[in-house]
Structures are given as structure tokens and as C-alpha cells.
Amino acid sequence: MRFAVKNKFNLKIIIILLAIYARVNSGFQEAADFHVNGNNQEDYVFITESLPEDNNLLPTLSNGHLGFTVFSDSVYMNGLYNGRRGLSHRARIPNELNIHIASSSITNKTFTFNAKSGIFQTDMISSDYSIVHHIYAHRFYNRAIINQVHIYRLNYEGDITIDVKLNAGNSSEDITFDHKNLIEVNNQSVTAACGLTNEVEDPEYQANHQRICVLWNRVPEQLTLKKGMQVMSFKFVMTVDGVLSVAKQEMTDVLEISNSQLMASHVKEWNNFWHDFDIKVSGNTHLSQAIYASIFYLVSSLPSNETNIPSNDFYGLSPTGLGRGGSQLDDYEGHNFWDTEMWMHPPILLINPGWSKALLNYRFRMLHAAKIHSNSTEFKGARFPWESAYTGLEVTQPCCPEVARNQIHVTADISFAIRNHFAMTNDMQWLHREGYPLAVEIANFWKSRVVYNASTRFYDIRDVMGPDEDHELVTNNVFTNVVAGYALYFADFASCLCNTTAVDWKEIAKRIKLLYNAIDDYHPQYEGYERGTTIKQADTVLIGYPLLYQMSDSVKRNDLLVYENVTRQTGPAMTWQIHAISHLELNEIDKADVFFLKSYQNYMRPPFNVWNEVIKGEKGATNFITGSGGFLQTVLNGYAGIKMFIDRFEIRNPRLPFKVDKLSISAVKYMGSSIEINLSNSESHIRCVHLNPNIPLQIRYTNGTTFRIAENSHYDVTTQVVIINRVFNEFGDCKIPEDVIGVSD
Ligand SMILES: *[C@@H]1O[C@H](CO)[C@@H](O)[C@H](O)[C@H]1NC(C)=O
Ligand SMILES: *[C@@H]1O[C@H](CO)[C@@H](O)[C@H](O)[C@H]1NC(C)=O
Ligand SMILES: *[C@@H]1O[C@H](CO)[C@@H](O)[C@H](O)[C@H]1NC(C)=O
Ligand SMILES: *[C@@H]1O[C@H](CO)[C@@H](O)[C@H](O)[C@H]1NC(C)=O
Ligand SMILES: *[C@@H]1O[C@H](CO)[C@@H](O)[C@H](O)[C@H]1NC(C)=O
Ligand SMILES: *[C@@H]1O[C@H](CO)[C@@H](O)[C@H](O)[C@H]1NC(C)=O
Ligand SMILES: *[C@@H]1O[C@H](CO)[C@@H](O)[C@H](O)[C@H]1NC(C)=O
Ligand SMILES: *[C@@H]1O[C@H](CO)[C@@H](O)[C@H](O)[C@H]1NC(C)=O
Ligand SMILES: *[C@@H]1O[C@H](CO)[C@@H](O)[C@H](O)[C@H]1NC(C)=O
Ligand SMILES: *[C@@H]1O[C@H](CO)[C@@H](O)[C@H](O)[C@H]1NC(C)=O
Numbered sequence: 001m002r003f004a005v006k007n008k009f010n011l012k013i014i015i016i017l018l019a020i021y022a023r024v025n026s027g028f029q030e031a032a033d034f035h036v037n038g039n040n041q042e043d044y045v046f047i048t049e050s051l052p053e054d055n056n057l058l059p060t061l062s063n064g065h066l067g068f069t070v071f072s073d074s075v076y077m078n079g080l081y082n083g084r085r086g087l088s089h090r091a092r093i094p095n096e097l098n099i100h101i102a103s104s105s106i107t108n109k110t111f112t113f114n115a116k117s118g119i120f121q122t123d124m125i126s127s128d129y130s131i132v133h134h135i136y137a138h139r140f141y142n143r144a145i146i147n148q149v150h151i152y153r154l155n156y157e158g159d160i161t162i163d164v165k166l167n168a169g170n171s172s173e174d175i176t177f178d179h180k181n182l183i184e185v186n187n188q189s190v191t192a193a194c195g196l197t198n199e200v201e202d203p204e205y206q207a208n209h210q211r212i213c214v215l216w217n218r219v220p221e222q223l224t225l226k227k228g229m230q231v232m233s234f235k236f237v238m239t240v241d242g243v244l245s246v247a248k249q250e251m252t253d254v255l256e257i258s259n260s261q262l263m264a265s266h267v268k269e270w271n272n273f274w275h276d277f278d279i280k281v282s283g284n285t286h287l288s289q290a291i292y293a294s295i296f297y298l299v300s301s302l303p304s305n306e307t308n309i310p311s312n313d314f315y316g317l318s319p320t321g322l323g324r325g326g327s328q329l330d331d332y333e334g335h336n337f338w339d340t341e342m343w344m345h346p347p348i349l350l351i352n353p354g355w356s357k358a359l360l361n362y363r364f365r366m367l368h369a370a371k372i373h374s375n376s377t378e379f380k381g382a383r384f385p386w387e388s389a390y391t392g393l394e395v396t397q398p399c400c401p402e403v404a405r406n407q408i409h410v411t412a413d414i415s416f417a418i419r420n421h422f423a424m425t426n427d428m429q430w431l432h433r434e435g436y437p438l439a440v441e442i443a444n445f446w447k448s449r450v451v452y453n454a455s456t457r458f459y460d461i462r463d464v465m466g467p468d469e470d471h472e473l474v475t476n477n478v479f480t481n482v483v484a485g486y487a488l489y490f491a492d493f494a495s496c497l498c499n500t501t502a503v504d505w506k507e508i509a510k511r512i513k514l515l516y517n518a519i520d521d522y523h524p525q526y527e528g529y530e531r532g533t534t535i536k537q538a539d540t541v542l543i544g545y546p547l548l549y550q551m552s553d554s555v556k557r558n559d560l561l562v563y564e565n566v567t568r569q570t571g572p573a574m575t576w577q578i579h580a581i582s583h584l585e586l587n588e589i590d591k592a593d594v595f596f597l598k599s600y601q602n603y604m605r606p607p608f609n610v611w612n613e614v615i616k617g618e619k620g621a622t623n624f625i626t627g628s629g630g631f632l633q634t635v636l637n638g639y640a641g642i643k644m645f646i647d648r649f650e651i652r653n654p655r656l657p658f659k660v661d662k663l664s665i666s667a668v669k670y671m672g673s674s675i676e677i678n679l680s681n682s683e684s685h686i687r688c689v690h691l692n693p694n695i696p697l698q699i700r701y702t703n704g705t706t707f708r709i710a711e712n713s714h715y716d717v718t719t720q721v722v723i724i725n726r727v728f729n730e731f732g733d734c735k736i737p738e739d740v741i742g743v744s745d
Helices: 010-025 024-034 243-255 261-278 283-301 338-351 353-365 367-375 401-406 407-424 428-449 478-497 505-510 553-564 573-585 591-602 625-639
Strands: 045-048 058-063 065-069 073-078 101-103 109-115 119-125 129-137 144-153 160-166 176-177 182-186 186-197 212-218 222-225 231-241 276-282 452-453 459-461 642-645 647-654 664-668 673-680 684-690 698-699 706-708 714-716 721-726
Touching: 010 283, 045 119, 058 119, 058 129, 065 144, 065 591, 073 231, 073 721, 101 129, 101 144, 119 261, 129 160, 144 160, 144 222, 144 243, 160 367, 160 478, 182 212, 182 243, 182 591, 186 243, 212 243, 222 231, 231 243, 231 261, 261 698, 283 338, 283 591, 338 353, 338 625, 338 664, 353 367, 353 407, 407 428, 407 642, 407 721, 452 664, 459 591, 478 505, 553 573, 573 591, 573 625, 591 673, 664 684, 673 706
Parallel strands: none
Antiparallel strands: 045 109, 058 065, 065 073, 101 160, 109 119, 119 129, 129 144, 144 231, 160 222, 176 186, 182 186, 186 212, 212 231, 276 664, 452 459, 642 647, 647 721, 664 673, 673 684, 684 714, 698 706, 698 721
8 A cells, every 4th residue: 555655755856846846937836736746645646656567557547539558658549449340449559658767876766646637747866866757648638648857956067868768669550650751840850650540340331441640749868957957848749630630730739838838738627627526535545545546537538628629529438448458359449338338427427417428429429330230130220239339330359249149238228328318417409319319229129129928928038148247148137127128118208208209118118027036025137047146246236226226125135135145256346336335225334335345445456546347366457447437326326325317316315435524526417507415424415506597406305395496505415315306397298207117917
């Protein structure tokens, strides 16, 4: 546990640096104050004197356009893939500016990662000078990855020279670049190389190889601090885009501004984010650190709010984020899975509905491909692939055809995210344009996929694999059936809202089989499931949360008890996250706390709190932001009690996690308003910090009292259930879905 240690050496340097910054460039002061933080005990600052042996445990830095892992030789770009069908993966761009500073006289090194600014900093010190090296993916100039190096004189009076080593690794196995050209940008020598990806994903559906242009300014082999100078600053910039003129424009703009402005504009963009959304925890440093790292690693892969040049279309979130590629078909290859909609989407929707829209817009753009996929597998409507990349066709790697064939719940999971997006925004324009077209085609798929069973008079869903990938071809998987039922119900509701003639989808939804064992009062995972059979991960329990399926507390509890007993201990964090949330719902706090601790402590790796897919000691994907997403759900939807419904937003019995004195969430978004949630031992309340004047909101207590919500007023939520919703909903005659599955006639 290195990161919590207060570092004396660093403090000393910082004082020197701050003095120099102030003298050299007052513009730098702001950024320097933010980043080179005098108080190293901030929970979002991670410090170590030795890097982990496994480079995968270094932070992955992204800006929604580019991503990379610190000191790795590879950079990845949003939407850039290479490889035919199942071999598709993010195309590797050599990290031309993978810079290492070398000097034998350096005696001390400190590595600092700031999860609020996304800057990785190396401090180096020798008796004569000190060096600070910053690395970041620029959040405003998002076509750019930045290295800044500052050399400060300490003692020696003469020229100070340090060596710089570049390690861009091998040439790309994914992209064939043309000749490198030397061009001049702002009087600097810049190398430019453009190329094409080697393989299209599918020749029938991708006409052209993807084009990519990479520019970088020259890095000399040595950097010199000339005699008589106290400090020298250097910036090394790599820009990447599909269009040469864009990459060139970004390079021009970045080279034009000062070192201090460059960092300040990056920090400003992150400050805007944290000003809008933050989770502050007091009393439990480890938890607070886990939260900061989780938020950063998750949202840094999403597009920046404001950028120098407008962002390109977003291609979704992959389980290991934007900065991992998977040319060895590891790290999930940058593909989209159900992870995006079920694990990452819920917190993202609460943080920023604009990002939620960007994620769903990726699915909308891939709708045509999902229709082709459905048709080619003999069904109607749209069937989304298990893994989706550039074309939206199925790109699951050759290892695992059974997951692609059978794990069809992904298509309903996408509908669930659409439903939540609509529930939290009531954005009718979006529903018309994107939400409804998606929801309808998804419902058409399920309508053609269910099979009416004349003997039971229920619809069966046969031959599927649920989230429990240990069981391949099962019938009536409880989770699949419920989430598919929701997809049918939602299409019905949305078609009413959009004034289109409804197919009677809800009549099918109602009659989908829901397995229930009356003797043991629980839901058997699939037809023929025997109690005690080991499963891989949370499956049936997902109907309790996130699906919030209506059921008695006893069956909800029994589902938890039955499955937590038989889930593989080596499974991913999300299982324990779900169990924690559901135990909270049942007021079983001690159990919830145990699962909560288990769900992150074993899965985050020091010294930078990078998420791993598996527990310590096992080898799994790193920067596993699916785990971050589930973890943030435990905080927001578990402890803070946030539950999303089509017609309301509930805060159910909010509670503090283990060893926490105060939890403050600023601010979740609902109907264009921003709601702060503050929980403490003595009292808990919400406050609408920004009220959307067009959508008045109200809060209703269990005692029946209802208040119209006013901006900045406090409303008590201390251990009770409150309902927040619109004063006037605009659903007209459209009835909220019943969401009941397995009703007999
Ligand atoms: C550098 O590291 C050494 C050994 O860890 C330590 O004794 C020394 O105080 C450090 N120097 C500074 C300037 O912190
Ligand atoms: C780089 O290329 C060399 C020579 O082709 C090869 O032996 C080596 O494995 C490659 N390294 C990586 C990391 O791919
Ligand atoms: C480039 O160099 C020339 C000559 O040294 C100078 O006049 C000009 O202002 C420089 N341009 C920029 C953008 O720095
Ligand atoms: C996004 O940018 C707009 C200005 O373009 C600003 O008003 C808004 O607060 C920003 N939102 C976030 C979350 O940074
Ligand atoms: C698939 O598309 C073809 C061509 O449009 C159509 O004839 C066929 O009926 C479709 N198959 C299904 C199962 O809908
Ligand atoms: C109908 O359901 C029953 C009970 O689950 C099952 O035994 C039977 O095989 C199903 N019928 C068909 C045609 O699948
Ligand atoms: C649907 O029809 C109703 C009644 O005609 C109308 O008030 C409403 O604006 C329509 N909604 C949409 C989304 O077109
Ligand atoms: C959990 O497993 C233990 C040991 O196998 C067993 O005794 C217990 O009944 C199981 N509990 C449930 C709820 O299945
Ligand atoms: C909620 O907590 C935050 C962080 O501690 C604080 O800044 C804010 O003022 C609190 N809000 C209220 C209404 O007390
Ligand atoms: C109902 O509860 C709320 C919140 O605790 C309180 O403000 C309100 O006065 C209560 N109403 C009645 C009628 O007791």
C-alpha cells in the first residue's frame, strides 16, 4: 500500500517548484497549484517511488478520442479497428512519444497520478537539478497526447544535459503507413505519417480501409538547460486523427500556445467535470481513493464536453476502455459488450445524460447491422451482436462461438439502457429519433425469438446462455426472460408515446415464462437448474437489481442466498456488487458491507488503483472499467439508494458505507435538474442545486406529504423512501408498463 504515504521528498520539491513556477510564469501558477498539489494526502492523488513490475498496472489515460497506458508503446483511437470479423481489435498506433528520461545522476524518482486531472507525473532529482515530466491525454485538444518536461537548476552553474529515450515499439502490425514526411508547424519540425488499416472488418459492409494520420514534433536525444537559465520547459506532442488536416490543425494550435496554457486548458476541462459531479467521502480514505480512481478510469474514455475541434462519432465503451487494444485478442479488443449497457451505463446516465446519449447513439448507428444480423440468423427486427466494433456486425473472436450464438440477452440489455435514459430525461425528441426506432426493432427481434408452448401456454425462450457463461444452452433463463419482457413492454409504451400503431408486444411480455420454485421460494436460473450447481457470476439475482423486478422480499432474499452460495469465488467483481446492493435493499447492512468490501478491495491493484477483472493472484484484463461501473452503482444505487423507474426516481433508505462519516454526491441528473445527495450519521438530505425551469419536480414521502421542489432547498431523506418525479408527466393516455412476466390467463 504505497499510495497513501505522505511523501516528504515530494513536498520539498513542490515548494521549490511552486516558487519557480510563480517566478517564471504566472500563467502556470494555476495549473501548477492544481496538479503539483501541496497536500499529497488528497484521496485522488496516488504516489509511489517504484512502479509496479507489471506495466499493465500503470494508469490508462484517455480523452474519448485517444487512449494509452502510461509508458506503453501503443496508442488507440476511438473507432479505429483492424482485423477481419472475429479478429477485429483496436488498431495499434505506435506511441511515437513514449518518452523516458534517463540520467545516471538521478538519485530519486517519484511517480504521481492525479485522478482529478488525469496527469501522470514523474519527479526526478539529482544533486544538481530536478526534472518534472508530465504525461496526459489532452481533454480539450483531444487529438493530442502531451508530454511536458521541465528541468530546474538546483546547484550546478554550467550547462545541464539529460538524455531522452524514445520507445515507440515495433512498427504497427495493424496499420501500413506511407512515407514519413517532415513538415514545418510553427517553425518546428514535425513528422507526419498517414496510413491505412490492413484489414477491413467485413468486405461486404466496410467499403474502405480506415485512414489514420499521426503527427509528432521532434524529440532531441538530449535536452539542455543552458548555463545562466534557471528552468527550461519542453513540450512534445503527438496528434492523431483520420483526417490529416485535423491532426495538423490540432498540432498547430497546441504548438502555438504556451506550456502553461496548454496544461491549464486541460485541467480546466477536468475541473468543469468535477465541479459538476463529485463523490466526497469522509472517514474512509481507502474507499474515497477507490471512488476517485473508478470515476476517472470510467469517464476518461468518454468524449470531452468541450474540444478545440469537434469530436468524431463515438464508438462506445469497451470493458478495458479506450486505451487498450488487444492485438493478441486480449483486453476485449476494444469491443462493446453488454458491459456497456448493464454495468457502465447506469452511473454514466446519472453523471451526464449527454454521455448516455452518446453511448446509445453508437447502438443507433449500428441498428442497420443489427437488422442484418437478425435476418441472417432467421429472426426479425434487430439483434445486436455479443461483440460490436466498427461495422456493428458480430465480431466475437473465434475462440468462443457459443457466447456469440447464445448470449442474446445483450439485445434486451440495450433496450433496458434506452428505457433508463428515457426515464431519467423524458427526452421526447430523442425518443422519436433514436430511442423508439431502437426499441421497436429490438422488440421485433424478441417477438420472433420467443416460442409459444401450447402445453404450458407460456412463451419460452430456448437455447440461450445467460450471464452465467458456465451454462451454454439453457431454456427460460430467468434473467434473459425478464429483460426480454421489459424490452417488449417498453416498445409498447414507447410506441404509444410516439403515436404509432402498437403491435401488442405487452401481451407477449406478460406471457413469457418465469421459472419459480414454490417449495424453496426462489427462481431457478433455467429450466432444470438444480440447487447447488456452481455458476460463474451474477445472473438470476440481476432481476432484483438492476431490473428491480417486483417480487416479495422472501424470494429476493432466497435468490441471494441460493446463488451467493454457488458463485465461483474467482468470478468478477460485479457479482458481489449486485449482492451488496440487494442486501442493502433488504436492510441487511452487515452482509452488504461484507460484499461491498469484497467487491473492490480484491479487484483494484496498487499503486494506482487500476481495476482488474479478477481477484489478486489471478490473471485477467486490466483497466477493467466494467468493474468501475458496477462499483459506482454500489455507491449510487446501493448506499445512496437511487432507483430509476420510468415515471420516477426513488431514493430508498440511503445509508453510509462501512466506516464513512459523510457521503456527498454532487450532483445526479434528473429531468435536466441536478440533485445533490448528502448523507451523514445524523441526517441525510437532498438539494436541487440546479432546477430545470421547464420541468417542475416534486418529492413525495411515505407519509403522503408532497412538496414542490425549489432550487437550493433541503429535503430530508434520512432512512426513508422518497419519490421524486415530475409534477406533470407528459405520458397522456400511455400507461406505464406493468413489467410483470409469467402471468397465466
Ligand atoms: C532520495 O532517496 C534516498 C534513499 O531512499 C533518501 O535517503 C534521500 O533522502 C532522498 N533524497 C531526497 C532529496 O528526498
Ligand atoms: C517486435 O518485433 C520483433 C522482430 O520482428 C519481434 O521479435 C518481437 O517479438 C516484436 N515485439 C513485440 C512486442 O511485438
Ligand atoms: C518563425 O520564424 C521566423 C523567422 O525566425 C519568425 O519571423 C516567425 O515569427 C516565426 N513564426 C512563428 C509562428 O513562430
Ligand atoms: C459542458 O460545456 C458547457 C459549455 O459548452 C458548459 O456549460 C457545461 O457546464 C459543461 N458541462 C460539463 C459537465 O462540463
Ligand atoms: C431476411 O431478409 C430477406 C430479404 O429481405 C427476406 O426475404 C427474409 O424474409 C428475411 N428473413 C426473415 C427471417 O425475416
Ligand atoms: C413446453 O414446456 C414444457 C414444460 O417446460 C416442456 O416440457 C416442453 O418440452 C415444452 N414444449 C416444447 C414444444 O418445447
Ligand atoms: C401524440 O398525439 C397527441 C394527441 O393527438 C399529441 O398531443 C402529442 O403531441 C402527440 N405526440 C407525439 C410525440 O407526436
Ligand atoms: C449454502 O451451502 C451450505 C454448505 O454447502 C449449505 O449447508 C446451505 O444450506 C447452503 N445455503 C443455501 C441457501 O443454499
Ligand atoms: C453537501 O456536502 C458538500 C460536501 O461536503 C458540501 O459542499 C455541501 O455544502 C453540502 N450541502 C449541504 C446543503 O449541506
Ligand atoms: C412527512 O415527512 C416529511 C419528511 O420527514 C415531513 O417533512 C412532513 O412534515 C411529514 N408530514 C406529516 C403530515 O407528518
